Amino acid sequence: MTARLPSLNGLRAFEAAARHMSFTTAATELNVTQTAISHQIRRLEAELGVALFLRLKDGLALSEDGQAYLPGVRSAFQALRHSTQQLLESRGPSVLTISTLVSVASKWLLPRLPAFQQAFPDIDVRISAATDLVDFRRGGIDAAIRYGRGDWKGLRADFLMADEVFPVCSPALATTLHTPENLASHTLVQVSGVTASDWQAWLNAAGQPAQLADGAKLTFDLAMMAVQAAIDGQGVCIGRSTYVNDDLRAGRLVAPFDLRLQDDLGFYLVTPHETADSTKISAFRKWLVAAARDTFV
Numbered sequence: 001m002t003a004r005l006p007s008l009n010g011l012r013a014f015e016a017a018a019r020h021m022s023f024t025t026a027a028t029e030l031n032v033t034q035t036a037i038s039h040q041i042r043r044l045e046a047e048l049g050v051a052l053f054l055r056l057k058d059g060l061a062l063s064e065d066g067q068a069y070l071p072g073v074r075s076a077f078q079a080l081r082h083s084t085q086q087l088l089e090s091r092g093p094s095v096l097t098i099s100t101l102v103s104v105a106s107k108w109l110l111p112r113l114p115a116f117q118q119a120f121p122d123i124d125v126r127i128s129a130a131t132d133l134v135d136f137r138r139g140g141i142d143a144a145i146r147y148g149r150g151d152w153k154g155l156r157a158d159f160l161m162a163d164e165v166f167p168v169c170s171p172a173l174a175t176t177l178h179t180p181e182n183l184a185s186h187t188l189v190q191v192s193g194v195t196a197s198d199w200q201a202w203l204n205a206a207g208q209p210a211q212l213a214d215g216a217k218l219t220f221d222l223a224m225m226a227v228q229a230a231i232d233g234q235g236v237c238i239g240r241s242t243y244v245n246d247d248l249r250a251g252r253l254v255a256p257f258d259l260r261l262q263d264d265l266g267f268y269l270v271t272p273h274e275t276a277d278s279t280k281i282s283a284f285r286k287w288l289v290a291a292a293r294d295t296f297v
Contacts, residue, residue: 010044011073013037018070021060081274094280095124100145102129103223107243116287123280136272143271143281150268156276160292162266165198168239168253169230177256180206187216187235191226198238206259
């Protein structure tokens with residue numbers, strides 16, 4: 001005898017609530033009220049004749065039955081999403097929307113995209129440049145290039161590359177830089193935010209006094225602007241390989257010193273698990289990992 005399938009809405013509510021361990025967050029994701037989520041799950045529990053959640057004073061927990069039921073339900077929804085994605089992709093050109101930082105898009109990704117478009121002409125790539133983390137389920141974003149440790153909860157993260165940190169400048173200005181001590185007579189160009197301490201870290205590794213970092217500075221909030229200032233001869237920029245290697249190859253910039261620091265963080269391609277293996281994302285991931293491998297000079 002084949003078991004009758006329970007309510008699809010109830011199963012969706014259960015999977016979302018179990019993933020977030022919150023009826024409220026599940027309601028926000030599914031665009032319904034928290035009361036609706038609660039009713040759908042209670043109706044599902046009544047249909048199945050088991051309690052799926054333990055309603056505790058300090059939150060939710062899955063019951064033993066809920067823990068046993070969840071993997072199959074989650075796998076079924078992932079299979080449905082994947083099949084739907086495959087069907088839509090087979091009907092015409094695929095649209096692939098990538099979210100990334102402005103400077104990563106400008107200085108690294110965009111110069112390389114023509115090679116991807118030539119290899120995959122049926123994939124229409126769209127770039128969304130933003131500094132905030134994206135909501136994949138609401139933002140229409142397929143994948144994102146993020147900077148961090150690769151530990152974003154509930155998402156697949158594929159390592160792309162880690163930066164090396166080192167000073168760069170125009171070829172003309174490099175003729176005045178024979179040792180790190182010469183930096184004292186130049187404007188130091190830097191980027192604000194999470195990389196604001198790059199100069200201090202590099203100078204410390206180079207055995208230079210901390211006061212050297214307190215001299216004249218030019219600070220930008222975008223790495224692409226800081227790099228352009230260095231190209232224009234406005235100072236010595238504390239560069240990161242992702243943003244400067246193309247300019248080093250082209251001779252627009254020079255690295256006057258050999259010392260390079262390896263960054264602890266890195267860039268990752270981040271995707272939701274349920275769509276991570278779709279045709280368009282798999283193609284982009286394979287190409288992107290190969291492109292990142294060739295970044296370092």
